[in-house]
Amino acid sequence: MNILITNDDGWGAPGIRMLVEEMKKIGHVIVLAPDGARSGFSNAVTATQPITLRKVDHDDRDIEVYVTSGTPSDCIKLAINVVFKGDVSQIDLVVSGVNHGSNAAVNSIYSGTIGACLVAAEHQIPAIGFSIYDNSHEADLTYMRPYLASLTRHLLDEGIRPGTCYNINAPVGEIKGMKWTRQCKSHWEKEMKETPLENGEVGYMLSGYMVNDEPEATDTDEWALSHGYISIQPCSPDMTYYAAL
Amino acid sequence: MNILITNDDGWGAPGIRMLVEEMKKIGHVIVLAPDGARSGFSNAVTATQPITLRKVDHDDRDIEVYVTSGTPSDCIKLAINVVFKGDVSQIDLVVSGVNHGSNAAVNSIYSGTIGACLVAAEHQIPAIGFSIYDNSHEADLTYMRPYLASLTRHLLDEGIRPGTCYNINAPVGEIKGMKWTRQCKSHWEKEMKETPLENGEVGYMLSGYMVNDEPEATDTDEWALSHGYISIQPCSPDMTYYAAL
Numbered sequence: 001m002n003i004l005i006t007n008d009d010g011w012g013a014p015g016i017r018m019l020v021e022e023m024k025k026i027g028h029v030i031v032l033a034p035d036g037a038r039s040g041f042s043n044a045v046t047a048t049q050p051i052t053l054r055k056v057d058h059d060d061r062d063i064e065v066y067v068t069s070g071t072p073s074d075c076i077k078l079a080i081n082v083v084f085k086g087d088v089s090q091i092d093l094v095v096s097g098v099n100h101g102s103n104a105a106v107n108s109i110y111s112g113t114i115g116a117c118l119v120a121a122e123h124q125i126p127a128i129g130f131s132i133y134d135n136s137h138e139a140d141l142t143y144m145r146p147y148l149a150s151l152t153r154h155l156l157d158e159g160i161r162p163g164t165c166y167n168i169n170a171p172v173g174e175i176k177g178m179k180w181t182r183q184c185k186s187h188w189e190k191e192m193k194e195t196p197l198e199n200g201e202v203g204y205m206l207s208g209y210m211v212n213d214e215p216e217a218t219d220t221d222e223w224a225l226s227h228g229y230i231s232i233q234p235c236s237p238d239m240t241y242y243a244a245l
Numbered sequence: 246m247n248i249l250i251t252n253d254d255g256w257g258a259p260g261i262r263m264l265v266e267e268m269k270k271i272g273h274v275i276v277l278a279p280d281g282a283r284s285g286f287s288n289a290v291t292a293t294q295p296i297t298l299r300k301v302d303h304d305d306r307d308i309e310v311y312v313t314s315g316t317p318s319d320c321i322k323l324a325i326n327v328v329f330k331g332d333v334s335q336i337d338l339v340v341s342g343v344n345h346g347s348n349a350a351v352n353s354i355y356s357g358t359i360g361a362c363l364v365a366a367e368h369q370i371p372a373i374g375f376s377i378y379d380n381s382h383e384a385d386l387t388y389m390r391p392y393l394a395s396l397t398r399h400l401l402d403e404g405i406r407p408g409t410c411y412n413i414n415a416p417v418g419e420i421k422g423m424k425w426t427r428q429c430k431s432h433w434e435k436e437m438k439e440t441p442l443e444n445g446e447v448g449y450m451l452s453g454y455m456v457n458d459e460p461e462a463t464d465t466d467e468w469a470l471s472h473g474y475i476s477i478q479p480c481s482p483d484m485t486y487y488a489a490l
Binding site: 037039040041042044045046048049050051052070073074077080081082086106109110115118122124161163164167180182183185186187188189190191192197201202203204205206233236237238239244245 | 369442479486
């Protein structure tokens with residue numbers, strides 16, 4: 001079983017290192033990740049310039065590691081087209097993360113972690129994105145560790161519907177269990193903070209906080225996470241809003 | 246009525262200039278667009294460095310124009326937080342485009358044009374993205390022109406459901422009518438073309454073609470566009486795959 005691992009925090013991030021160790025328990029791991037942080041890259045692709053692809057030495061000879069100057073979405077495209085020479089059937093699973101920072105609620109539309117999963121789903125490759133509900137760079141990822149392989153095995157055993165990926169977020173602190181959830185309606189406020197630029201002009205830095213627009217709902221990812229449950233949410237690259245159609 | 250206009254091809258692109266002229270017929274136009282091309286930027290935001298915001302002189306004094314070093318999604322966030330000082334209620338409509346190149350089928354997940362609309366929908370602002378089904382830089386946009394104001398008026402009169410945006414694509418050539426559509430299942434192939442880098446190493450350039458995975462279906466955007474119809478598709482920032490949930 002070939003498991004392709006990527007993320008949006010880059011190959012140097014602790015989350016992906018932990019994910020690699022856990023996924024080794026399930027199958028043969030191939031890593032193809034950005035060479036640095038690509039937070040907030042969503043499904044961005046590099047359309048106007050060439051990107052690099054470089055094989056990296058790794059202590060564990062069982063693991064193949066590649067890094068690219070591209071985005072998380074580019075990573076999946078490079079893996080399919082270059083590493084696997086267009087033979088999508090050789091990639092049994094894509095796992096993305098572990099992201100430090102929530103990809104729940106409206107954050108999922110901005111997430112490079114989930115973006116990579118959507119590209120996998122475009123190609124009918126089962127995909128799972130793991131994130132933790134803690135935006136701090138010193139976020140403690142270890143308490144999610146026991147769930148990575150077991151949740152992945154569970155979803156694989158249940159059978160991942162083609163074209164589906166799973167957006168999995170873990171709460172901070174004690175984990176009470178897991179919930180299937182829908183995306184919570186929410187929006188960001190006070191997002192642009194004035195910042196002086198090098199040339200003396202006023203620039204703007206992304207900032208702010210997310211507001212839950214349906215705090216009473218108990219079937220959302222935000223509810224699950226704020227009540228100590230892991231949130232498991234199916235997503236797909238089909239953007240149609242069927243309820244409105 | 247305040248209409249905020251943006252795009253992912255930059256303020257210099259012919260599509261946005263045409264859109265401004267047509268939207269002037271409906272309301273007061275404020276443009277906030279990237280300072281250059283941002284194709285394939287999806288919902289990417291600039292998370293790690295400040296962005297610029299500069300007011301631009303325009304011959305037509307009735308129109309306010311701002312450009313930024315940020316992404317299409319950043320444009321909506323700057324408009325809300327800086328130009329309108331956080332008062333979302335002052336933006337009655339966001340219109341994005343006219344994009345040269347299809348944002349139908351799976352392309353919509355990669356689209357900066359649609360990304361901007363999803364940010365508007367996050368904030369309950371009605372939004373419409375216009376694109377034409379022609380990837381050439383010399384694409385003739387003029388035949389879409391008569392539909393821009395009339396379609397916008399029609400959707401506003403019908404009432405745009407809060408949290409919804411519309412992804413509108415026009416076919417190439419004679420327009421037979423309009424269809425409400427769902428997103429066609431599709432995927433890209435042969436996307437990474439070997440390209441020599443300046444340092445002599447092998448790099449990869451985004452390339453390839455999209456394959457329709459359900460060519461028999463007659464309710465999709467791809468069907469409408471390939472049969473001469475304008476495709477109108479509701480989208481939302483809710484990524485939950487309800488059919489799988």
